Amino acid sequence: MNSKHTIGVFDDEDKLVKAIKYLKSKHANIKDVFGPSTNHELIKSLTTESRLPYLAVLVAAATIAATFAFLYYTSVIDYPLRYGGKPLFSFPPMVVILFLVTILVTGGVSVMLFLGRTQLFPGKKAWIPDPRVSDDRFYLVMDQNFNPEEIIRWLREFGALEIIETDIEKSSIS
Amino acid sequence: MDNTFHASRKMILLAVLLMLAGLAAIITGLITDPSRTWSNMLLNNMYFISISVGGLLFYALQFITGSSWSAMFQRIPLALGSFLPVGALLMLVLYFGLPDIYTWAQPGIAEADKLIAHKQPFLNTPFYMVRIILYFAMWVSLFFMLRKHAKNEDLLPGTAYYKKSRHHAKVFVFVATVFFSLAAKDWIMTIDAHWYSTLFGFRAMITSIYYAVAVIVLIILFLKRRGYFTSMGEAHRHDFARYLFRFSIVWGYLWFMQFLIIWYANIPELTAYYYPRFVGDWKHLFYLEMIMNFVIPFLIMMSDHIGKKPTVMAAISILLLAGLWVNLYLQIMPGSYGVIRFGFIETAMWLGYAGLFLLVVFSSLSRMALMPLNHPQLEESKQHHL
Numbered sequence: 015m016n017s018k019h020t021i022g023v024f025d026d027e028d029k030l031v032k033a034i035k036y037l038k039s040k041h042a043n044i045k046d047v048f049g050p051s052t053n054h055e056l057i058k059s060l061t062t063e064s065r066l067p068y069l070a071v072l073v074a075a076a077t078i079a080a081t082f083a084f085l086y087y088t089s090v091i092d093y094p095l096r097y098g099g100k101p102l103f104s105f106p107p108m109v110v111i112l113f114l115v116t117i118l119v120t121g122g123v124s125v126m127l128f129l130g131r132t133q134l135f136p137g138k139k140a141w142i143p144d145p146r147v148s149d150d151r152f153y154l155v156m157d158q159n160f161n162p163e164e165i166i167r168w169l170r171e172f173g174a175l176e177i178i179e180t181d182i183e184k185s186s187i188s
Numbered sequence: 189m190d191n192t193f194h195a196s197r198k199m200i201l202l203a204v205l206l207m208l209a210g211l212a213a214i215i216t217g218l219i220t221d222p223s224r225t226w227s228n229m230l231l232n233n234m235y236f237i238s239i240s241v242g243g244l245l246f247y248a249l250q251f252i253t254g255s256s257w258s259a260m261f262q263r264i265p266l267a268l269g270s271f272l273p274v275g276a277l278l279m280l281v282l283y284f285g286l287p288d289i290y291t292w293a294q295p296g297i298a299e300a301d302k303l304i305a306h307k308q309p310f311l312n313t314p315f316y317m318v319r320i321i322l323y324f325a326m327w328v329s330l331f332f333m334l335r336k337h338a339k340n341e342d343l344l345p346g347t348a349y350y351k352k353s354r355h356h357a358k359v360f361v362f363v364a365t366v367f368f369s370l371a372a373k374d375w376i377m378t379i380d381a382h383w384y385s386t387l388f389g390f391r392a393m394i395t396s397i398y399y400a401v402a403v404i405v406l407i408i409l410f411l412k413r414r415g416y417f418t419s420m421g422e423a424h425r426h427d428f429a430r431y432l433f434r435f436s437i438v439w440g441y442l443w444f445m446q447f448l449i450i451w452y453a454n455i456p457e458l459t460a461y462y463y464p465r466f467v468g469d470w471k472h473l474f475y476l477e478m479i480m481n482f483v484i485p486f487l488i489m490m491s492d493h494i495g496k497k498p499t500v501m502a503a504i505s506i507l508l509l510a511g512l513w514v515n516l517y518l519q520i521m522p523g524s525y526g527v528i529r530f531g532f533i534e535t536a537m538w539l540g541y542a543g544l545f546l547l548v549v550f551s552s553l554s555r556m557a558l559m560p561l562n563h564p565q566l567e568e569s570k571q572h573h574l
Contacts, residue, residue: 054573071490099454
């Protein structure tokens with residue numbers, strides 16, 4: 015894997031947002047943005063379409079099916095016990111259990127999927143590509159999947175004050 | 189585009205024609221089948237009064253929560269409340285049809301039915317009428333106060349009238365939650381005089397906001413197409429779609445809770461209400477009600493992308509308007525009329541009421557600025573985006 019990164023340093027949000035929009039339109043990979051503050055425009059320009067909600071719907075559907083199968087198995091096949099004169103298979107009381115189990119499982123699995131996808135877990139070491147990223151400048155971190163020279167040229171065009179080329183392996187601070 | 193709404197001549201004509209059709213239905217109905225007509229009249233009264241109260245509850249909620257996104261749409265929920273005085277008159281007209289709707293109002297029932305005799309101190313015609321007057325006195329006076337504050341706010345910059353509106357919004361929420369629940373129990377639940385449900389009133393209140401939001405959405409989308417609300421965007425539609433989605437969950441939850449507890453306990457006094465609806469002739473409507481009011485809105489509004497499309501929102505709102513009718517039909521008819529009938533009387537009466545409702549609401553809208561002029565959160569509302 016190519017661990018080399020190009021970092022553009024900006025001092026103005028507006029320039030940064032313009033650069034991000036342009037780079038996105040060219041399908042360059044934006045790895046991360048570090049900065050002292052944020053605003054609406056910046057978040058909006060960085061937001062990508064998430065497929066997590068669709069996955070959550072699938073998980074919910076699977077949970078409903080599995081829970082229903084379990085409830086049917088326990089109350090009708092494995093331990094048929096008639097109480098209150100109700101039929102062995104009666105749907106209304108199942109609804110509450112289906113509802114709660116679906117919320118619990120879907121919520122939990124969604125969190126797990128999110129953490130897995132963003133590679134976050136308890137005790138993870140912070141990834142800091144450059145020691146100065148916590149300064150009062152905006153640091154736009156780019157993957158070098160694209161032609162690096164071209165990215166540097168674009169960043170300069172959009173008003174980057176400084177361009178840093180770095181290797182993450184070396185710059186990770188533990 | 190100027191900031192006042194003008195109802196076109198065509199719209200007024202349409203509303204008047206609908207009202208005439210409704211009037212014709214009431215007259216023919218009273219001659220041929222009085223019980224059916226009176227029950228339908230109660231249904232339509234409840235239908236439009238609950239939308240009206242729900243609109244005011246929505247209005248009040250925006251003040252209490254300090255919501256800024258809805259500041260520019262305020263006048264629409266407020267205008268829904270203007271049907272209340274008309275609704276009061278229509279409820280008073282029911283006096284002549286009480287024995288046709290309620291078993292407890294039939295003469296001589298106290299001797300035949302011990303349980304009703306026991307409830308007679310509460311369930312008697314004079315007290316019933318007094319209660320109607322009391323409920324409406326509270327709601328209508330609070331509505332006029334809220335409307336007066338809104339009007340004064342347009343004339344005078346500053347937050348003085350905003351604060352007054354907020355105060356009266358709090359009073360209204362209290363009055364409406366307590367007394368609209370009571371009113372729903374009074375008007376609808378006592379049809380099955382032997383049966384009672386503690387959840388019934390709360391369910392009616394949630395129902396009223398749910399369908400009021402649907403009506404507000406329809407009116408706003410209509411006005412938007414006419415060229416008003418130019419600053420309305422995706423974010424506002426998103427918020428309305430979330431309202432519909434969340435209330436569909438709450439509605440479905442309460443609907444199911446009322447049913448589940450009675451189904452589970454299986455006590456004859458209580459299941460007597462659900463038996464004809466769940467097992468008997470009405471069972472198709474029973475499932476239809478759940479599908480129209482919960483399943484379809486829930487599944488469609490679940491997706492953010494689909495839910496905030498104007499056509500989808502309008503379609504769901506229209507479905508909900510039909511759903512409210514089925515909902516009330518299923519609550520009223522089995523106890524009062526007893527047979528499923530759907531024909532000229534039902535359709536024309538609903539259309540007539542809808543015409544009257546639109547006429548009252550739109551004439552109330554046209555008498556005020558469509559967007560508040562001096563609301564402190566107006567600019568925030570216009571700039572609202574995701």
